[in-house]
Amino acid sequence: MDSGLSKTLERAETDLTNSINGLKEIDGLSVTETIANCQLHGEYKKWSRKITMMATIKTETICPVCAKEKVDQIKQQIADKKAKTKELEITKLLSWAEIPKRFELCTFDNYLPGNKSAERNLRICKAYAEKWEDRLKNGGGMVMVGLPGTGKNHLAVSIMKEIIKNHQHYVLLTSVNKIIREYRSTWSKDTTKSESEVIAEFSSPELLVIDEVGVQYGSDSERLIIFEIINTRYEEMRPTILISNETREQLAEIVGERVIDRMKDGGGCELVFDWESYRK
Ligand SMILES: Nc1ncnc2c1ncn2[C@@H]1O[C@H](COP(=O)(O)OP(=O)(O)OP(=O)(O)O)[C@@H](O)[C@H]1O
Ligand SMILES: [Mg+2]
Ligand SMILES: [Zn+2]
Secondary structure (H helix, E strand, C coil): CCHHHHHHHHHHHHHHHHHHHCCCCECCECEEEEEEEECCCEEEEEEEEEEECCCEEEEECCCHHHHHHHHHHHHHHHHHHHHHHHHHHHHHHHHHCCCCHHHCCCCCCCCCCCCHHHHHHHHHHHHHHHCHHHHHHHCCCEEEEECCCCCHHHHHHHHHHHHHHHHCCCEEEEEHHHHHHHHHHCCCCCCCCCHHHHHHHHHCCCEEEEECCCCCCCCHHHHHHHHHHHHHHHHCCCCEEEEECCCHHHHHHHHCHHHHHHHHCCCCEEEEECCCCCCC
16 A cells, blocks of 8 residues: 555544544643534534643644544545555456457356256356366366367456466466467577576466367477477466367376376366367
């Protein structure tokens, strides 16, 4: 919080307390009580205390209603400022999340489950977002596998947006291809970015969603970079969500059973999307 504003609030609160309880006698300096008149609120009891040392310092209490209004007004200012800061933070994090335009409007509310499995997946994703703090503490990720057009991205993006809105955490949507592109860019002559910087880049978000995890994995070193990222995140207990069109078994072959297991550590889970595409 703004320290200037919080000091102002402290002072106003002291004024309010004094206006109700009166001033205390200090060092034998007597306190006098009179009835004063506030132009807005009428008569009130006023306490005064005078100290004369080099100069005379007079302390007087003010109208308690005015004092209360002042405190409320500062509290409101602080709340407004906080809300504004939060709003800016959310806008920034939404842009950092790299959610493609296509999914910008996706939320839990506009996901319409057409069958029991979809209902279940929606429920689990909602719970994931609601229990985010636990998930984050325990590094619990998720695996979403299944057929095209079934709403894997829709639900992953909904989770991301909830986390940004409610927790202002840094979440990022990426894909295996994007990671590999970043990794390859470190080979270029005119780049200063190193391999470990690429790993750090994808390890830093509190939640990383990796889309299109599938057979398109290229060389061994490319496979390794993906594993490095997942592993670094695992070790730092940062949740990762993997999305794939492969079956659970194929995915296990591609990324290794261990990786899938790691997603589930800390209360993560596996969701299967095995119905017809919503697209047509
Ligand atoms: N149950 C649903 N209710 C509302 N919209 C849905 C639903 N399922 C999918 N959609 C919409 O259909 C489109 C395709 O969904 P999405 O991209 O999330 O699917 P996907 O499972 O990620 O597909 P792919 O495997 O091809 O990437 C999106 O625009 C999404 O918002
Ligand atoms: Mg998708
Ligand atoms: Zn007053």
